[in-house]
Amino acid sequence: MKTIIYFVSEDWYFCSHRLPIARKALKDGFKVVVITKVSKHRDVIESEGFELAPIGINRGGMNLFSELRTISTLYSYYKKYNPDIVHHVAIKPVIYGTLVARFIGSIKIVNAMAGLGFVFISNKKRVKLLRFFVHQLFRFLFNNKNSQLILQNKDDLGYFLKNKLVNIDNVAIIRGSGADIKKFIPVEECIGIPIVMLASRMLWDKGVGEFVNAAKTLKQKGIRARFVLVGDSDPENPASISNTQLSEWHELGIVEWWGERSNMCEVLTQAHIVCLPSYREGLPKVLLEAASCSRPIIATDVPGCREIVHNGKNGILVPIKNSNSLTNAIKELIDNPEKRKSMGVNGRRLVESEFSEEIVVSQTLKVYQELLA
Numbered sequence: 015m016k017t018i019i020y021f022v023s024e025d026w027y028f029c030s031h032r033l034p035i036a037r038k039a040l041k042d043g044f045k046v047v048v049i050t051k052v053s054k055h056r057d058v059i060e061s062e063g064f065e066l067a068p069i070g071i072n073r074g075g076m077n078l079f080s081e082l083r084t085i086s087t088l089y090s091y092y093k094k095y096n097p098d099i100v101h102h103v104a105i106k107p108v109i110y111g112t113l114v115a116r117f118i119g120s121i122k123i124v125n126a127m128a129g130l131g132f133v134f135i136s137n138k139k140r141v142k143l144l145r146f147f148v149h150q151l152f153r154f155l156f157n158n159k160n161s162q163l164i165l166q167n168k169d170d171l172g173y174f175l176k177n178k179l180v181n182i183d184n185v186a187i188i189r190g191s192g193a194d195i196k197k198f199i200p201v202e203e204c205i206g207i208p209i210v211m212l213a214s215r216m217l218w219d220k221g222v223g224e225f226v227n228a229a230k231t232l233k234q235k236g237i238r239a240r241f242v243l244v245g246d247s248d249p250e251n252p253a254s255i256s257n258t259q260l261s262e263w264h265e266l267g268i269v270e271w272w273g274e275r276s277n278m279c280e281v282l283t284q285a286h287i288v289c290l291p292s293y294r295e296g297l298p299k300v301l302l303e304a305a306s307c308s309r310p311i312i313a314t315d316v317p318g319c320r321e322i323v324h325n326g327k328n329g330i331l332v333p334i335k336n337s338n339s340l341t342n343a344i345k346e347l348i349d350n351p352e353k354r355k356s357m358g359v360n361g362r363r364l365v366e367s368e369f370s371e372e373i374v375v376s377q378t379l380k381v382y383q384e385l386l387a
Contacts, residue, residue: 016098016386017045021088021107023073025055031128031191031299032103036064038375039382047095049088067091073106074250081110089114097121099382104128105148112155122385123161124378128191129296129318130170136252149177156180162381164188166296169317186381189321190297192374193306193365200308200362201283203355208348211285213244213278213300214292216260217253221291221314227337228344230268239348244281246274282307286354287347290319291332291340297321302369305329305361310354312343322369328361 018039022028028036028050040046046064051071059066069091071084092100092114099122102111108125115121133145156163156179163185165171171187174180210229214220222243229241243263248254264271275281278300282288288304288311295318301311302322311329313319323329330346332339347354 015043015045017047017095018382019047019049019092019095019097019100020103021049021069021100021111022103023051023071023107025050025052025059027103029055029058032101033058033062034192034194034371034375035101035378037062038379040064042379047091047097049091065095067095071106072250073104074252085110085114089117092118092121099124099386101382102126105133109148109151109155112161116155116158121160122382123158124164124381124385125156125161126164127166127170127296129166130173130294134173134294149179152179156184158184160385162186162385164378164381166190167318167321170296186377188374188377188381190302190369190374191299192369192371193299193302194371195306195366198279198282198303198306200306200358203286203351204284208239208286209242209284210239210287210289210344210348211242211244211282212289212291213275213281213304214290214298215248215251216243216245216255217248217251218255219253219293221289221293221335221340222255224291224335224337224340225289226263226269228341231337231341232345232348233268237345237348239344241269242285243269243271244273244275244278278303279307282309285309287312287344289313289340289344291334292316292319293334295319302365305358305369306365308355308358308362310347310357311361312340312347322364324360324364328357328364 020036036046040063047067048059048064049067049069052068069087088110100111100115101124102108103126112123115123163180165187166189212225247257260271263269282304288309290298290301290313292314294316297318304311311323313323314334315331316334323331325331330343332343
């Protein structure tokens, strides 16, 4: 029996974005080990028949001793389980996991970059310096016959090739994590005041500030709509919005903050419009799930978002960091229920044909098979 290890920073992310892939690997005869920081999802992971290996990892941490302890723990797990293949997700697991796997040798490596986040888009001097070192590491780590890099969109591929971070033979595009089209099904709009929803981690980089500004402007103009934020803050992310700020917006009546929700298929069907004015994405799962529920989507014209939003067909693309354009797009869809309906139908068709979970799982397992051949 071959063994595969998934190394992911957070257990919630593994469950929301990688669980179907691991399920299929188990079904195909792999022993599945999940290395992750355990918070709330131990029971879910172990109930699937996976072996869980807890690890202390801080996505934003820079303490040398803590990072070395994480790498040491990872090394002990890789030696213990002797995997045939490892699948790393996000920047720290990719760097640490690949370093350990390359040191041990003979392990096939899949590295998945789920979008180019803070390290790649920030213009702060400290981050630019960090980005330089990350680039050097990537050039060393990714160009190896035993490894394959998975990116989620063509823009990210262009970035990696332009900066000579990976050879074209060592990279594949798999567009996101897919949507479960049997779970996220089309449902008629609820009758009543339109709900405009932004569902994500509560980060400034997700365009939450622009969404709140748009809500404020539309309410001042007398537009009848409810503006809802779904998701929690993320203290380990430098762009996290504080709970104090979120509560203040809620108490002022600008937006409703619903917090973290686990039943997203039910939550999304309460929305009439789903927004994600993000600054950059891999390929946002929430937009796939919203489209699968036949909801029109409004997003920024940035990498990742433009993969799923076909402007004027299943949603509207707006310029980045532009509250006025976002306001106008929201008002356009609030005022046009028939347009919302037709965009929703088109969105569902697009997800069924290009972005279903089944497609993504099949493409990922194919990467495993080719590396192990």
